Amino acid sequence: MKDTTEATPTVQTLLILGASGDLTGRLLLPGLARLVAVGRTGGLKVVGAGAEDWSSEQWKSRLHDSFEAAAKEADSAGAQALQAMEDSSFYRQLDVTAPGALAGLVASLEGPVAIYFALPPQVSQHTCEILEPGQLPEGTRLVLEKPFASSEDSARNLNRTLLRLVPEDHIHRVDHFLGKATVLNILGLRFANRFLEPVWNRDHIEKVEIIFDEDLALEGRARYYDRAGALRDMVQSHLLHVMALLAIDAPATVGERDLRDAITTILRASRIRTPYDSNTRRARYTAGQLDGRNIPDYAKEEGVDPARNTETLAEVQVEIANWRWKGVPFVLRSGKSMGVRRKEAVVTFRPVPHLPDGFAGVDAANQLRIGFGPDTLRLDVDVNGPGDIFTLDRVTLDAELNASNLLPYGEVLEGVITGDPLLSVRGDTAEDCWRIIDPVLEAWSQGAVPLDEYDAGTQGPASWPLRGGG
Incomplete structure (x- = not known):
């Protein structure tokens, strides 16, 4: 190449x-x-x-x-x-x-x-x-x-x-959801901090959840969206790339060839295991309220063909078959008409193997949250709280990450104009993203996974797990 x-x-x-x-x-x-x-x-x-x-x-x-x-x-x-x-x-x-x-x-x-x-x-x-x-x-x-x-x-x-x-x-x-600032923020966090890299693996991380829940309905895009759905529209493209950036080994440089080679290496090792009714979920919103607006049932939205069974909320569990990540589930989820707008990656660490007897208080796993648009960082830490010195309290360290002075499409266009393909998806990578998703789409089209429902303005079907502790 x-x-x-x-x-x-x-x-x-x-x-x-x-x-x-x-x-x-x-x-x-x-x-x-x-x-x-x-x-x-x-x-x-x-x-x-x-x-x-x-x-x-x-x-x-x-x-x-x-x-x-x-x-x-x-x-x-x-x-x-x-x-x-x-x-x-x-x-x-x-x-x-x-x-x-x-x-x-x-x-x-x-x-x-x-x-x-x-x-x-x-x-x-x-x-x-x-x-x-x-x-x-x-x-x-x-x-x-x-x-x-x-x-x-x-x-x-x-x-x-x-x-x-x-x-x-x-x-x-182009993938305008991954602007240059976001890509470099993730890479800087991953590879510029000595305390993170030694624990960034299956021995210390329990799961990684990547959530892009939108507080928007169709907004006049039925012509496109009803033929795509959440899995094609968001998971197949954007979320698999976010996953790859969180999972890659350190590239030699942040130049486009080194970085895109590293991304493709991760995607080649990625797959969604069967049975798909255990490792994937899909749902469609029904009538509800969103920010004070009455949202109609998706199947009754103008331009929608209910017979297509298009999902507006999709969730898949991806396995990365390599030494670093074997056994760690990467859960990718995206939905429309959700009650809470969430665009973040949540890294949940394994519990400490032993807490000395005598301590009380927090028993939940530590989490690192990376927010996208605006880019933010939140790290949970357990410390001895005020009052009883033997009681551990959860505190969160917050930081705002670097923000671009351009809009997402401005960052895309700058790369096009200057001939920098860093933010572009390479051809083999585009094929791999479809390879990962194609079997799920086929299984869904055959009804192997039920199409659940959720009211617009909620956080999804009540039977689904609440991801990332959100």
């Missing part, structure tokens, strides 16, 4: 396909705006393209609305850079499925060009399949949203398609 530490040309034009869609307006353009405002894009130009027949005024209005918040916070240089980008930008109506249409537009733009596929996955895949080798100018970068394909086989086929068009180090499979 090519070593991507060598310098690569900076992208001159960002072409957004699906520019009139929700992702572009809600996340992509605001992330770009903050990146421009802090002076980290040079003279980048942005071009929008989509199936809708938008006028220049419509596109400029979208840019202005998306840039407005960043412009208010920017200094004069940042505000001028945002205005310059807005003035130079334009929109083209484009049928990306028409042979030659996308290649013709890219050829007309100042290169290198990064093509951002803010499109449904199946449309992105078809668009790449009809492109011919040599149609894209040298230096073109392809940026694809998750989910990357829909299975291990389809991911492998899509990787072959993309590699016909550009080299691997010009393919960015």
Whole structure:
């Protein structure tokens, strides 16, 4: 595999396909705006393209609305850079499925060009399949949203398609949930503290739980979400990567090749054991209240096909078959319409083997909690409490970790523009994530695991374990 530490040309034009869609307006353009405002894009130009027949005024209005918040916070240089980008930008109506249409537009733009596929996955895949080798100018970068394909086989086929068009180090499979600050925070915590690494193994850790519970319902995304579900949408991509970062051995460097090699090594050793009705769970929310709003039954949400049995809450127990982690369960859970928003990893340590007679008080295991967005750290410690010196009390040490001055999509775009693939998912890694999840999806489709229910605004089905002590 090519070593991507060598310098690569900076992208001159960002072409957004699906520019009139929700992702572009809600996340992509605001992330770009903050990146421009802090002076980290040079003279980048942005071009929008989509199936809708938008006028220049419509596109400029979208840019202005998306840039407005960043412009208010920017200094004069940042505000001028945002205005310059807005003035130079334009929109083209484009049928990306028409042979030659996308290649013709890219050829007309100042290169290198990064093509951002803010499109449904199946449309992105078809668009790449009809492109011919040599149609894209040298230096073109392809940026694809998750989910990357829909299975291990389809991911492998899509990787072959993309590699016909550009080299691997010009393919960015983005995971905006893992920003650079979060990745480096985890690595710094793991490998810069001598007291942690000796106990970061099966001898001292009982379990690791990674929880991404959202206090949001569908929010108009039924068209995508009902075909994906929580397992594909969150566990297959984001949570497996968080797990890998928590489980890797120390890489030689935090360069993209060393780090991504370490991540892939962990994922290759990972699997979900049968029986799946013991090691996986799925559920769907019913009507309830969330932040004072009445949330309808998921099956009655507009755009939902109840016959698909799409889960809105998924939980799997992953085994990592290596020396360090043999026997330690990694529980990955993500759900929608949950009563408590939780984005954290909870590391539960084994109890001390012997507590001298005479002490009383705390008997619960110590836990380390790593919060994501904002990134925080909480460590439980048992100390002799006030009053009776023989009674142990639980105290928690809190710290805020480093925060980026960029939005998540700004961090993604900075890597694309500068040619740094650190935050991108490598092709073999994308295939391994599907290999881990595919058998579970098949078992669920055959009804091997019951589809439980929970009221919107609660913490999940009453019969499920309460994870992380939350």
